[in-house]
Amino acid sequence: MGSDLQFGYAAWRRQFLDDRVREVPADAPPEHLLQVIWQHQRLVPEKLKLSDGQCVQILHPGFCSLEGGPDFRNAVIRIGKSEAIRGDIEIDVETSGWRTHGHDRNPSFCNTILRVVWQKQRTSEDVVLPMKPALDSSLSSLAKWAIAQPLGDLPAKLRGACCAPLTGAGADKLAMVLNDAAHVRLEAKGDAFKLRATQAGWDQALWEGLFVALGYKHNQWPMRRIAEQLPELPVRSRSPLRWQAMLLGLSGLLPAELPSEDRKSKYLRELWQIWWRVRDAHQERILPGTVWRLSGVRPVNRPERRLGLAAEWLARGKLIEHIEDWISTIHGSPRKAAQALEASLADRGDSFWRSHFTFNSRELSKPGPLLGASRTTDLAINVLLPWLWARARSGRNRGLMKRIEQHYFNWPKAADNSVLKLARQRLFGSGSLKPFKTAASQQGLLQIVRDFCVHTDSLCTDCPFPDYVRAVQ
Numbered sequence: 001m002g003s004d005l006q007f008g009y010a011a012w013r014r015q016f017l018d019d020r021v022r023e024v025p026a027d028a029p030p031e032h033l034l035q036v037i038w039q040h041q042r043l044v045p046e047k048l049k050l051s052d053g054q055c056v057q058i059l060h061p062g063f064c065s066l067e068g069g070p071d072f073r074n075a076v077i078r079i080g081k082s083e084a085i086r087g088d089i090e091i092d093v094e095t096s097g098w099r100t101h102g103h104d105r106n107p108s109f110c111n112t113i114l115r116v117v118w119q120k121q122r123t124s125e126d127v128v129l130p131m132k133p134a135l136d137s138s139l140s141s142l143a144k145w146a147i148a149q150p151l152g153d154l155p156a157k158l159r160g161a162c163c164a165p166l167t168g169a170g171a172d173k174l175a176m177v178l179n180d181a182a183h184v185r186l187e188a189k190g191d192a193f194k195l196r197a198t199q200a201g202w203d204q205a206l207w208e209g210l211f212v213a214l215g216y217k218h219n220q221w222p223m224r225r226i227a228e229q230l231p232e233l234p235v236r237s238r239s240p241l242r243w244q245a246m247l248l249g250l251s252g253l254l255p256a257e258l259p260s261e262d263r264k265s266k267y268l269r270e271l272w273q274i275w276w277r278v279r280d281a282h283q284e285r286i287l288p289g290t291v292w293r294l295s296g297v298r299p300v301n302r303p304e305r306r307l308g309l310a311a312e313w314l315a316r317g318k319l320i321e322h323i324e325d326w327i328s329t330i331h332g333s334p335r336k337a338a339q340a341l342e343a344s345l346a347d348r349g350d351s352f353w354r355s356h357f358t359f360n361s362r363e364l365s366k367p368g369p370l371l372g373a374s375r376t377t378d379l380a381i382n383v384l385l386p387w388l389w390a391r392a393r394s395g396r397n398r399g400l401m402k403r404i405e406q407h408y409f410n411w412p413k414a415a416d417n418s419v420l421k422l423a424r425q426r427l428f429g430s431g432s433l434k435p436f437k438t439a440a441s442q443q444g445l446l447q448i449v450r451d452f453c454v455h456t457d458s459l460c461t462d463c464p465f466p467d468y469v470r471a472v473q
């Protein structure tokens with residue numbers, strides 16, 4: 001019975017793979033297949049030749065980019081007998097893809113050191129690396145093999161030099177290394193808050209940190225610019241609408257055109273009625289719309305919504321006191337502490353932004369809160385706990401520092417992301433989340449990447465971290 005099933009499975013799989021492979025056109029295989037072949041370097045090194053005849057050595061193929069831009073980042077290659085160079089690799093099926101996809105005009109591609117194509121077009125003068133003559137097996141067998149190779153999973157031979165000592169270390173030693181690195185990160189963030197506090201005061205330093213965190217990775221700078229202007233704003237109102245009018249007006253995101261009569265229009269008219277009276281006085285502070293990066297931003301993370309939430313916090317007037325109360329009175333599990341913080345930062349529920357992603361988007365059938373558990377964790381780990389800790393340290397309040405550290409080291413883990421995923425694969429040889437049960441362990445991993453990986457190349461040249469891991473008792 002078992003062997004029948006096994007035979008059935010094997011036959012079915014063979015049929016499935018044959019069908020899939022038959023769909024791969026030999027003159028233009030899908031880009032995804034070329035990327036997998038590149039990532040695993042299923043190429044004969046001696047056959048790698050640029051279209052101008054120069055030999056290329058691939059010292060490291062780079063790390064698969066999951067966030068747009070060139071396909072592989074931080075590759076290390078040598079062309080002819082020249083020095084090794086480091087940069088990005090772009091893979092296109094056809095030579096013309098570089099221009100038709102707009103890569104030649106896109107600044108994200110300016111660090112591209114090698115363009116790889118399936119085969120060079122005869123009419124093109126571009127210098128590219130054709131992949132077809134260098135395959136180490138037939139295209140059909142590579143296509144079958146590639147089905148079981150998820151793009152983004154790091155091949156074993158590309159793991160970091162610290163992978164062996166880290167995976168050989170016991171759980172206690174690993175936790176100690178990650179916690180030590182996480183403490184360094186807490187201190188570094190605390191130091192940055194302290195420095196800003198000496199220039200602008202503790203409250204202002206916190207507001208700037210909160211705004212930056214609400215900008216996510218794409219819009220941190222314009223959010224910081226708005227926060228820097230808070231002390232100059234004459235608003236002392238408890239009305240979220242007034243604050244929204246000010247913040248959205250300063251952001252340059254307020255639409256100039258009023259749409260027809262509907263709820264969106266009502267909200268916009270109310271904002272404009274407040275904003276037009278003060279707009280001229282703030283003309284020089286208004287950000288140009290071009291500073292915002294809106295493409296690629298998830299609708300729930302749109303800056304208009306984040307400014308809507310920040311306006312609610314400002315209107316409450318006592319956010320900082322609430323946060324101080326929260327840290328001195330919370331008891332119970334880390335999860336309860338996180339829930340209590342989420343509740344105190346949550347919007348009050350009647351905001352326009354609960355049911356809209358943008359000014360012009362359709363009203364959502366299911367309105368949702370402006371802040372979820374995952375963003376609360378980011379705010380706690382990156383802003384609130386480091387800020388509270390730095391203030392406690394300035395005041396030499398060791399008891400409070402200890403209390404804050406306890407929360408920091410036990411805080412539930414944050415959402416996963418592509419930086420953490422690559423770091424886990426590079427340092428630990430797998431995407432496993434097992435050693436990363438807390439947000440601090442994730443912070444420790446990010447700190448190691450910042451302290452070591454970014455200062456060397458993808459080959460880990462001269463990185464002292466593996467020796468450190470071996471030496472830790």
Ligand code: SF4
Pocket residue numbers: 159160161162163426427448449452453454456459460461463464465466
């Ligand atoms: S650069 Fe250092 S820390 Fe980063 S993966 Fe290589 S050995 Fe590990």
